Amino acid sequence: MLPKDKMDKNFFQRRFNWSPNMAWKKILFSAVSALVIGTVIGLTMIRLFASSEIAPTEVTQVPTVDKDDLQIEEKDNPTDQTEQITIPQLQGFVVQLGIFSDEVNAEMMIQELEITDITPIVWQQDGEYFVFGGFSSSEEKAKEVASKLEAQGVESYVKKWEAAEKQVAFNEADTEWVQNFIQLLQTSIEQGNISQEEWKKMGETEVNSEHLTLLINSIQSEVAAINTSEQANLFLLSIWHQLGQIE
Template sequence: MDKRKTIIVWMDGKKTKVSKNDTKNNPMQSTYTNTEQAAAQESNNEIDPIPTYIRQNSLEEEAAFKKGKGNKNKLIKHIFIATMTAVLLGVGLGIFMLNMFTNIDANEVNGKIGSTGETTGANKGVTATDQATYTLKGLQAFVLQAGLFNDEANVAVVQNKFNDAGIQTMVWKRDDQYYLFANIAQAKDQTDDEKAAYKASDLETYAKKWTTTETNVTITDAEYNWLQNFHNLWNASLEKVSADQSLPSTKWEDWIASYPENAKNTAEFYQAVKENQSSISEASKESAPIVLLNIWNQFDQLVLK
């Protein structure tokens, strides 16, 4: 007796028993059954929701995330520090450069190079020993030139003619040439009267501008102050001479007496002027221009050279 195995399936929502042999013998029934099973399976799939899976980070991934975030914060911090450092350095450098150029400008105004000390004028008995490089201004005036010679012997010939006429002159040597000067004044037109007087004695002269350029000298503060006072006194004396007045001899005596103690760089000039102190005190209106020219020449030869 054959035992038939019964298979229970669901068709159209109803429970149905199907024999296994019947399925084999009836292909259509088998196909229908398989189709119904597939449909039922698909229907169940549509009814059952697809589960949602939530991905959780592992400890390694979370650590890597935190590490990346920390590196980013460190990078921002480094950039901020570098930026602030650059700003502070720039501001500091700017202030330093401003102070440096301000000091340079202030020194140039005072006529002093390479030193930040201020000059306050010459005082008797000043004993400064520190030296620095200073800029000494040049002097200028209009002179009455009586001749220009290459040979000193020829200068003497013309100079004697002026001496015979009672007119004093002086010789200024420059660039291996000899200039013979008879007078000096602030302006060219202030020499017209003297020029006319010389011409009346058959002595030819002509007015020309004469200058000595500024130069840098290494001296002490006290010596620089003393020379600055000389510069002012000489210009004041030139103004007197140009107005047919005598030299301010008292001021010259005070200036000579104010020479700094232990000064060495300007000692030759000081000695030369001191030896001519009597000439300054005794100078007349006629001789004053030549005295002033001689002092100027000594300043040029002993200080500016």
């Protein structure tokens, strides 16, 4: 017969089907299960936190521009607008030295001429190149210039010269300058003389148009070289021609 303590132990093992090895297995299984579950939960939480920190991609919508709004912006920017200005009919009397169908030949004639005090200009019109050695609002004064040229051995003749009135579109920011320029040119031609101070001021004004910038550069360079009335009148003819070339 077994002692009482062993009998109780055997009874307990048989009653609950328990053994020391089975206890360790259950403990080990519980620990591994807890570790696996904890790892899975941890990874899941990390993914949740990581995804919450990433800002969703925003879709930027391109605003549509209404045609009326665009027109308002254009009106607010006068440098992009143009205005029609009338270039009035101008006329006078030129001293013509020659006419060519080729600009090169016209320039060659000027280089070959031995003329003192003046430099003839080339005027392009209707596919032809005219060489002018003088200009005046008065036919008599134009003939006086022709006589001086003939005394230097240069053949010439006087004829009336005019340009028809036309409309030209200029930048709105430059319209005041253009109007003042046309008025000064017209007055100078009619009076037959120029005010160098007024023309110098015209050449000191800043403009936006490229064509007008070239015109201003010509004014600056040519006005400074004027010493005689013949030079002054040829200056007016040159500036008149450049104005007529602007379309």
